[in-house]
Amino acid sequence: MAFTDRSLPAREAILRAARVRFGDDGYDRATVRSIAADAGVDPSMVMRYFGNKRQLFALTAEFDLRLPDLAAAPREQVGQVLAAHLLDRWDDDHALQILLRTATTDVDAADRMRAIFAGQLGPQIAALTGDPAGAATRAGMVATQTLGVALCRYVLRLPPVVAMSPAEIVTWIAPTLQRYLVSTP
Template identity: 60%
Template sequence: MGRRSEDTKALILAAARERFAADGYDRATIRAIAADAGIDPSMVMRYFGNKERLFAAAAEFDLELPDLMSAPPEDAGAMLVGHFLDRWERDEALLILLRTAVTNDAVAERMRSIFSGQLVPVAAKAGDPATAPARAALAASQILGMALCRYVLALPPLVAMTRQELIEWLGPVIQRYVAPTP
């Protein structure tokens, strides 16, 4: 693809991110995204094929997980909880995925792919590689549950907690899953 194609693709992705954030997956349409980007809907289809592929591309991101080996092993849980709190609060794409994954199978698969593809290797480095998938899934259940309750459902006790309080409560749980002591 030439420079012009890459610019068009970037324009579509930017419009898609904003539209998915504003309307959610189900209500966002290819026509609306194309209108936001100032292009013909056929161009969106040309580059992405369908709405699911466009969403997958728009929601592509790196969890930017920290290197747990660079910190004391006993700090791994707290480090991950703090990291995820930062990610949820600065990246709308992750929140869009969470909201949409509960009602859309394709989006749920995207979320599974992101978390397993990026969290399992971290767990494998920090503990027994044979149990890493299970430990990563348990850690993800806690992180995703906290995010759902704090950022989507807005449960008052979780919303009222400070970042440090959340780290103090969840850190030991995540520690147990990600970097268990022998």
């Protein structure tokens, strides 16, 4: 979405107000009307610039995967460690689920999701493998698996995947993550 220079101050005010409001009230209690009031704009401007509350949230919330130090884990268990950790993060963080849902239809939210995986997982993989050049590819492959599971479990709510226990999911995906993380392609 292209914006004129005149719209930039209003957009920035809305983003600032949204960060504070979402931080103070959480996603469910924050409203477009309250964010607009805090920013000193009409609620229609929030909708015009950001589409809806979900898209605004996806652009303003801070997302930290809180990754464990994979280099400190036994090398033969890094896939399991990462699978268990990411599944716990998805289970416990409604905001990540909202970001994923929004990223399927919103370019800015998709950019945010890509940045999270590249910026947080890429350096971990580079440290783990000693191969910074290949880290982005490996992080991308890890993202295909973990985002696919998250999409099926939390967004599409695919019954067989929803019915699985976290331990069962880890058992299924850990070998694939292990291969993406440390095996020679």
